[in-house]
Amino acid sequence: MSSKNSVMVFIQQDDGIVSEVSVELISKARDLADKLKVKVAGVLIGDGVAKKCEDLYPYGVDEIFLVEDKRLAHYTPVPYTKIMVDIIKKQSPQIVLYGATTTGRDLGPRIASNLKVGLTADCTDLQIGDYKFKDSEYKDILYQIRPAFGGNIIATIVAPEKKPQMATVREGVMKVGTPNPGLKGKVTPVPFTFSDSDFPSEILKRLREEKLVDLKGAQVIVAGGIGVGSKENFKLIYDLAHTLGAEVGASRAAVDAGFISKDHQVGQTGTTVRPKLYIACGISGAIQHRAGMSESARIIAINTDAEAPIFQIAHYGIVGDLNDVIPKFIKAFKAKQ
Amino acid sequence: MGLNLIVLVKQVPDTQNITGEAMKEDGTVNRAALPAIFNPDDLHALEAALEVKETIPGTKVNVLTMGPPSAVQVLKDSLYRGADFTALISDRKFAGADTLATSYALKCAIEKIGAYDLVFCGRQAIDGDTAQVGPQTAEKLGINQITNVSMIESIDPKKKEVVARRSIEGGFEIVKSGFPVLVTINDEEYIPRPPSVIRMMTYKNASVEGNGGTYDESYMNSAQVKRNQDVISLWDIATINADVESCGLSGSPTKVKKIESVILKSEDIKMIENTGDAIAQMVHELIADHTLG
Numbered sequence: 001m002s003s004k005n006s007v008m009v010f011i012q013q014d015d016g017i018v019s020e021v022s023v024e025l026i027s028k029a030r031d032l033a034d035k036l037k038v039k040v041a042g043v044l045i046g047d048g049v050a051k052k053c054e055d056l057y058p059y060g061v062d063e064i065f066l067v068e069d070k071r072l073a074h075y076t077p078v079p080y081t082k083i084m085v086d087i088i089k090k091q092s093p094q095i096v097l098y099g100a101t102t103t104g105r106d107l108g109p110r111i112a113s114n115l116k117v118g119l120t121a122d123c124t125d126l127q128i129g130d131y132k133f134k135d136s137e138y139k140d141i142l143y144q145i146r147p148a149f150g151g152n153i154i155a156t157i158v159a160p161e162k163k164p165q166m167a168t169v170r171e172g173v174m175k176v177g178t179p180n181p182g183l184k185g186k187v188t189p190v191p192f193t194f195s196d197s198d199f200p201s202e203i204l205k206r207l208r209e210e211k212l213v214d215l216k217g218a219q220v221i222v223a224g225g226i227g228v229g230s231k232e233n234f235k236l237i238y239d240l241a242h243t244l245g246a247e248v249g250a251s252r253a254a255v256d257a258g259f260i261s262k263d264h265q266v267g268q269t270g271t272t273v274r275p276k277l278y279i280a281c282g283i284s285g286a287i288q289h290r291a292g293m294s295e296s297a298r299i300i301a302i303n304t305d306a307e308a309p310i311f312q313i314a315h316y317g318i319v320g321d322l323n324d325v326i327p328k329f330i331k332a333f334k335a336k337q
Numbered sequence: 338m339g340l341n342l343i344v345l346v347k348q349v350p351d352t353q354n355i356t357g358e359a360m361k362e363d364g365t366v367n368r369a370a371l372p373a374i375f376n377p378d379d380l381h382a383l384e385a386a387l388e389v390k391e392t393i394p395g396t397k398v399n400v401l402t403m404g405p406p407s408a409v410q411v412l413k414d415s416l417y418r419g420a421d422f423t424a425l426i427s428d429r430k431f432a433g434a435d436t437l438a439t440s441y442a443l444k445c446a447i448e449k450i451g452a453y454d455l456v457f458c459g460r461q462a463i464d465g466d467t468a469q470v471g472p473q474t475a476e477k478l479g480i481n482q483i484t485n486v487s488m489i490e491s492i493d494p495k496k497k498e499v500v501a502r503r504s505i506e507g508g509f510e511i512v513k514s515g516f517p518v519l520v521t522i523n524d525e526e527y528i529p530r531p532p533s534v535i536r537m538m539t540y541k542n543a544s545v546e547g548n549g550g551t552y553d554e555s556y557m558n559s560a561q562v563k564r565n566q567d568v569i570s571l572w573d574i575a576t577i578n579a580d581v582e583s584c585g586l587s588g589s590p591t592k593v594k595k596i597e598s599v600i601l602k603s604e605d606i607k608m609i610e611n612t613g614d615a616i617a618q619m620v621h622e623l624i625a626d627h628t629l630g
Contacts, residue, residue: 077472081476102503105469106482106485107472109468109469109473116437118437119437119591121469131594156593156595157594202514203510206508209508277629316607316609316619317609324611328617331613332613333629336617
């Protein structure tokens, strides 16, 4: 079985745990590969991570290239680049996908630079289609779709002339497919010899805490802005969130005013979220905030100011005092349950 | 023993303050209507380099930018804040460069400077938010990188080592690397110093008025620019010894197929009366389409 022409995914692991975005990418790669009638390949690099491969086959990866070494336990750019470049050269995938994480955004550009191929950052959609340029026509090219200019435009980028076509994809954008336990894959260990010069970065300390606030993973977010008025009054926001099983978000203004901690901040300098439902309470909707939540599937805006920009992107708008609206919302939801 | 530092900066359209007029009817960005600013993260990178300069005497801060002649503005600003030397990498042949072609030109320019210890970049530029040019340049230079750095923890000019704090999801890493290394600086810790009035007086003659952001080659040869070549150099494709095919459009594998303007569709909004019944109806709709519940 050759992985030539495959759709390849860089499978990111952190502390031995495969990142959620990698599973999302395998699911998307499966879709793309089915359209292209090719295989899905993965590359997993780490130390003692071989057993993780089993968990990934049900999502549709056919072959995982595994590279293990004690010094590869944590990501550093130089050795990971060397490995990826080598595997890409040998396996000739037509597409390579990375999560747009701090790791993927560190690694992808180095590989692209080495291979002199294109890389599109932070894609929010990937499609297969044709492309005409001057006299040339390219079949089955990867459309790499991403926001640009601070979210003011959506650009479709192609890199038709060189393979592989590469993209980083934001976390939480691609849907995880339903795992099919019947799907089988195989793991192919790839031996590597390293020298000390392959490890110029030394990680002296590493601290990662499971976030107490999981905005990215939340299906529903209830967010409060300066209009909430006080730290005490954020209880209303928590009450609604609790009722709906939602996470609590906040605008920068609310964080700066000390109403709530920065972990909750949504927006350009906070977390970018794409929940099924975003309920903005007392948030005016500055571009910096909108940049972090405008891709939510549904947006409800609750604001006393009918002219607030948040209403321009909302699907439902309620002009009113959140102190009045939220209790009605809670009551209505409880009645439907 | 002073260090030789290089800072890569970019002049960008101010996408954070975009207005309706900044978008043309065909959905493309009307750059002329947008103010051109110093890319915010690059100001943090410049600040990081200037703070290293303050701790290690004899350190030189070189600032490079690639862009049209009007980009000289960010170099001028860098001089006001404390840079020692700046160069504008500008040539028609660089036009249309994607991140790969840009990193190639920057690599050529850095090599023209010669021996260096650290390269500082902003984490990303606000026009594209790709965060790619830094790592791509490091790879082309064949050097190590530490990206998304919030703080340079320590720097040892004798051992030629830097320790940096790198932000990662849910925490941080403390990373040590030998020189030369490229670091990209984020907006978490470094607060850019304001331009110094004294330095503004000193480099007033080095200042060249911008020309509204349009490309004007005659400007490249203006006497004003020539007079100040000791602090603002102009480097074209020949100066940095770059291969034409690897620059600009021909060196760029990515093409923009389509641009769509994000239109705020206020007409799509459903206004809900602030009454119990209307809100209950909305909740019912959201449950019915599986958004809630």
